[in-house]
Amino acid sequence: MATRTDAPTRREQILKEAARLFAERGFHGVGVDEIGAAVGISGPGLYRHFPGKDAMLAELLVGISGQLLTGGKRRVAEAGGGPQALLDSLIEGHIDFALDDRPLITLHDRELDRLRDSDRKLVRQLQRQYVELWVEVVREVYPALTEPTTRSAVHSVFGLLNSTPHLGRPGALPGRGVTAALLHRMALGAFEAAAGAE
Numbered sequence: 001m002a003t004r005t006d007a008p009t010r011r012e013q014i015l016k017e018a019a020r021l022f023a024e025r026g027f028h029g030v031g032v033d034e035i036g037a038a039v040g041i042s043g044p045g046l047y048r049h050f051p052g053k054d055a056m057l058a059e060l061l062v063g064i065s066g067q068l069l070t071g072g073k074r075r076v077a078e079a080g081g082g083p084q085a086l087l088d089s090l091i092e093g094h095i096d097f098a099l100d101d102r103p104l105i106t107l108h109d110r111e112l113d114r115l116r117d118s119d120r121k122l123v124r125q126l127q128r129q130y131v132e133l134w135v136e137v138v139r140e141v142y143p144a145l146t147e148p149t150t151r152s153a154v155h156s157v158f159g160l161l162n163s164t165p166h167l168g169r170p171g172a173l174p175g176r177g178v179t180a181a182l183l184h185r186m187a188l189g190a191f192e193a194a195a196g197a198e
Contacts, residue, residue: 011049013039015063018056023103023165027057027111057111058119064104065126068097072133083140090134091161091187095180098164106165131155142195153194157187 033043
């Protein structure tokens with residue numbers, strides 16, 4: 001299995017460039033020739049890796065939903081230090097996604113409805129499992145919160161963290177570490193506010 005330090009495979013390069021181009025210009029605004037050019041191969045050469053653009057979109061959106069869930073489960077399994085430390089870890093993991101995979105957030109917001117029904121249902125199923133994982137942890141930290149309020153708070157925090165594509169161009173942000181710390185404080189503040197309102 002590849003790690004972050006491994007050189008990306010050709011398939012991973014294609015997906016990264018497809019995500020960037022789809023996010024910039026929309027799914028229908030990008031042709032296979034442009035994606036191929038971005039990774040140094042011909043458009044028809046992409047068909048050795050993917051049957052078409054629809055397959056790229058599905059792999060991107062199903063893939064990131066699966067990665068978030070897998071990462072969250074791993075953090076739960078490896079947790080040490082109690083519920084608050086686990087919540088901090090989940091927030092950190094989601095912030096990494098929100099800062100490092102901004103095109104996928106834009107892509108999800110704009111293009112999810114373009115997926116086949118079966119792929120869209122799979123994305124939603126993975127997302128629901130990810131939300132429920134968070135709900136369980138948040139309720140351990142804030143036991144007075146009801147389940148519906150906790151679920152609403154989790155969705156609100158995701159909205160906050162997933163707002164990164166709207167924070168300006170990457171160079172306009174105050175720096176990754178500063179931005180990550182700000183998002184972390186704001187996420188915790190949102191959960192505190194929800195708990196205070198119960």
